[in-house]
Amino acid sequence: MRRPLNRYMRAFTLVEAVIVIAIMGILAGVVATFIRLPVQGYIDSAARAELTDIADLAMRRMARDLRLALPNSIVVASDQRSVSFLITKTGGRYLAEEDGVGGSVLSFSDPTLTTFGVVGVLPTGRQTILAGDYIVVNNLGPGYSPADAYAGQNRAVVASVNTASNQITLASNPFAAQNPVMASPTHRFHVVTGPVTYTCNNTAGAPAQVLTRIWGYPIPAAQTGATTGSPSQSALIASDLAACLFDYALPANQRSALVGLSITLQRPGSSDGPVNLRHQVHVDNTP
Numbered sequence: 001m002r003r004p005l006n007r008y009m010r011a012f013t014l015v016e017a018v019i020v021i022a023i024m025g026i027l028a029g030v031v032a033t034f035i036r037l038p039v040q041g042y043i044d045s046a047a048r049a050e051l052t053d054i055a056d057l058a059m060r061r062m063a064r065d066l067r068l069a070l071p072n073s074i075v076v077a078s079d080q081r082s083v084s085f086l087i088t089k090t091g092g093r094y095l096a097e098e099d100g101v102g103g104s105v106l107s108f109s110d111p112t113l114t115t116f117g118v119v120g121v122l123p124t125g126r127q128t129i130l131a132g133d134y135i136v137v138n139n140l141g142p143g144y145s146p147a148d149a150y151a152g153q154n155r156a157v158v159a160s161v162n163t164a165s166n167q168i169t170l171a172s173n174p175f176a177a178q179n180p181v182m183a184s185p186t187h188r189f190h191v192v193t194g195p196v197t198y199t200c201n202n203t204a205g206a207p208a209q210v211l212t213r214i215w216g217y218p219i220p221a222a223q224t225g226a227t228t229g230s231p232s233q234s235a236l237i238a239s240d241l242a243a244c245l246f247d248y249a250l251p252a253n254q255r256s257a258l259v260g261l262s263i264t265l266q267r268p269g270s271s272d273g274p275v276n277l278r279h280q281v282h283v284d285n286t287p
Contacts, residue, residue: 051266051275052275052277054238054240054265055238055277056277057238058211058263059261059277059279061237062198062281063261063279063281065085065196065213066259066281066283067281068087068088069086069283070086070087070088070139070149070192071286072139072140072287073139073141073149073150074259075248080245080247081199081244082199083198083199083246083248083259083261084195084196084197084198086136086149086194086219087192087193088192088193089126089127089129089133089191089192090123090190090191091190091191092118092119092122092191093120093186093187094117094119094189095116095117095118099119099187103117104116104167106137106175106187106189107176108176108178108181108183109181110176111172111173111174111177112173113176114170115168115169115170116167117165117167118166119187122163127191129168129191130158131159132157132158133157133158133193134149134155134157134158134191134192134219135157135168135170135191136192137183137189137190137287138183138184138185139190139287140182141285142222144182146177146178146179146182147178147182147287149192149219150220151221152174152219152221153174153177154175154178155174156171156175157170158170188287190287194215194219195217195218195219197213197214198213198214198246199211199214200241200244200263209241210237211237211241211244212234212235212236213235213237214233215232217232240265240266240267241263241265242264242265242274243263244264245263246259246260246261247260248260255284255286256283256284257283259280259281260278260279260280261280261281262276263276265277
């Protein structure tokens with residue numbers, strides 16, 4: 001015998017299924033409309049925060065190096081897209097004849113005297129003076145010959161360091177050839193490791209600019225702001241730059257200066273606005 005059908009057991013009809021699908025589609029569209037803008041806003045905010053962090057880190061890195069620049073050695077290129085300077089490792093006070101205590105003095109009259117004593121304790125750690133570093137005395141910059149470290153008239157190469165006797169031996173003594181004598185009024189010297197350049201340029205096949213730190217190249221003979229030779233080392237500081245600008249303002253007394261740093265970052269193809277950061281770094285130009 002055939003079992004009678006339960007009148008409560010029945011499936012959806014095709015029409016009912018289509019109606020449910022249509023209603024779910026309408027609801028999904030409404031929900032997506034209300035969710036899309038907040039989600040897009042969050043994505044844009046996160047992207048701007050990331051660009052701001054990159055720009056801020058780049059500014060801090062450049063500011064830290066600029067504060068270590070040898071007095072009167074900062075130069076901005078004519079297109080204002082790069083800034084160069086001689087970076088110092090440490091400094092100290094040399095023994096001079098005026099001290100009247102004997103010992104090896106830094107001679108500004110006898111070129112055969114290449115060893116001089118350092119007043120106080122020689123620096124250690126990352127500031128240790130090594131052979132190949134440069135000793136610079138009373139750098140006043142271009143136009144103040146012979147006190148121009150780029151021209152090499154007040155720059156000497158360290159040949160060796162004797163920590164036991166607290167003495168530094170130079171490969172030669174260019175200070176004794178200065179005319180007129182440009183000794184430091186406070187008998188101070190700076191130890192320079194070499195030049196550093198921050199530059200904005202385009203990479204091959206990339207529409208955006210990049211900010212690069214370049215070092216490990218010879219000190220140029222003139223303060224032009226351009227690198228010389230083949231840089232041995234470089235590091236990417238920031239990418240996705242839309243623009244960058246450096247400026248260097250010297251007050252009338254030339255004992256202090258302001259270095260202006262301005263960079264603009266924007267993701268390629270992004271509809272979000274650019275991130276602009278400007279920072280001024282005070283540098284002391286007292287040699």
